[in-house]
Amino acid sequence: MPSAATLHALSRFTYGWTPALGREIERAGGFARWFDAQLKAGPDDAFTRSSGTWWSSVNASTAELWRRHNAGVETLWQADANYQRWALVRRIRSPQQVREVMTELWEHHFHVTTEGSGSALFRADYGRQLRERALGRFSELLKCAITHPAMGVYLDNAASTAKAPNENLGRELLELHTVGVGAYTEDDVKDSARILTGYRVDTWNTWRVSYDPASHSVGRVKVLGFTDANASSDGRATTARYLDYLARHPRTAERVARKLATRFVSDTPPAALVGRLAKVYLAHDTAIAPVLRALLASAEFRAARGAKVRTPSDDVVATYRALGVKVTRPRHAESAANAILWQCGRVGSYPFAWPRPDGLPDQASAWATAPRFLASLDVHYSMCGGWWPKRDAAYRAPASWLPVTKKRPTVRFDRLVEHLSRTLTGRPASRRVLTVACQATGCRPAERITRTHPMVRWNLHRLLTVFLDSPAHMTR
Secondary structure, eight states: OOOHHHHHHHHHHSSOOOHHHHHHHHHHTSHHHHHHHHHTOOSOOHHHHHHTTSSHHHHOOHHHHHHHHHTTSSOHHHHHHHHHHHHHHHHHHOSOHHHHHHHHHHHHHTOOOOSSSTTHHHHHHHHHHHHHHTTSBHHHHHHHHHHSHHHHHHTTGGGOOSSSOOOHHHHHIIIIISSOTTSOOHHHHHHHHHHTTTEEEOTTTTOOEEEOGGGSOOSOEEETTEEEOOOSSOTHHHHHHHHHHHHTSHHHHHHHHHHHHHHHTOSSOOHHHHHHHHHHHHHTTTBHHHHHHHHHHSHHHHTTTTOSBOOHHHHHHHHHHHHTOEEOOOOSTTBHHHHHHHHHHHHTOOTTOOSSTTOOOOSGGGTOSHHHHHHHHHHHHHHHTTOSSOBTEEOOOGGGGSOOOSSSOOEEHHHHHHHHHHHHHSSOOOHHHHHHHHHHHOOOTTOEEOTTOHHHHHOHHHHHHHHHTSHHHHBO
């Protein structure tokens, strides 16, 4: 059984405990070595590559997506939905768990909403590009996100010109992505917008992506401590210098440090921890891995067990992982790989669907409500029974959950509860869990359970939900 410290770290840096994950850590030689290997993740794993082909829109070109939308074959809204689904099944099955967690974090930080608008034509590639850089340097992430056509279309930079600069992206770059509110002036916003002119998309026509020197606003610019002659009509070099400056700004370091501490430590991370992580970020030239290592080694992280609540989508993904549900290529609208998106919506939040450019907040106050909790219980109950979603998904047979053999065909109920607790949560069963398990099933602690016991045949779902409805599953 993993240590409490390992389970705590896994609850923050993966999408949920599984016995297979435990064996993977053992083979790696312990959590520290496993985590180090995760930070050095190489090319996409086989499942990520194969599952990306389940929906044609995930790998389709912009021209093909636009043609399919106009033909009524697959709308932009459907293309966005399919990217959301791909992200969810990756989280369930990908062995590169830390990369998936960090990809989600950056996709919220550099948020481009999945709302079926023009950005849908570029959204899957945007997600792939951020995923590729998720464990690298923030400076590279920043340049990738800000100059990508998905961001340009979403925040109107794709239509920004020298004659009519649009300030949306120039402002959000400062306010949301780097230095934060209070660090800049309106003049900074104006020059920020001027620097970013030239990155064009022929929206609602050909959707051709280009850099147009004629659209770039030339002339001296000043944003915070950054100044540049900006003399060339090709402003891409100026943009790169500007984004490099912002990535290495102390206020950006603090913002990134707080983002990581909020995600991995607590909803209100200690200022001292944020300050230390910001120093690590600057000392390592915006590299993310050293900051994650410092965070993991901190006393604040060790003291934060159970302090975070799983988001709605995290809860759904963790439920698939805990129950060992095998999701396969979708062949119907109701297939599990498709229906998982509706499950997330039912619990309270579709992935990347936050309506504002600030991205989904990482504080429990945004979703830890009574309706959300009740919706989670309903999803747990349906999946523990294997009732929905059922198409193209393989659930474990009820009897397979019993630790019995031909030589030992029975197990005491209290020992079954202990076995299930360790299997589903990685933790030993507490006295309270045993009490609730007895109440949920009507079984006594010493009762002998076999494969044909009525509880196994008809009510095992009631027992399984005890563990998924508990804080061990609902928190991270």
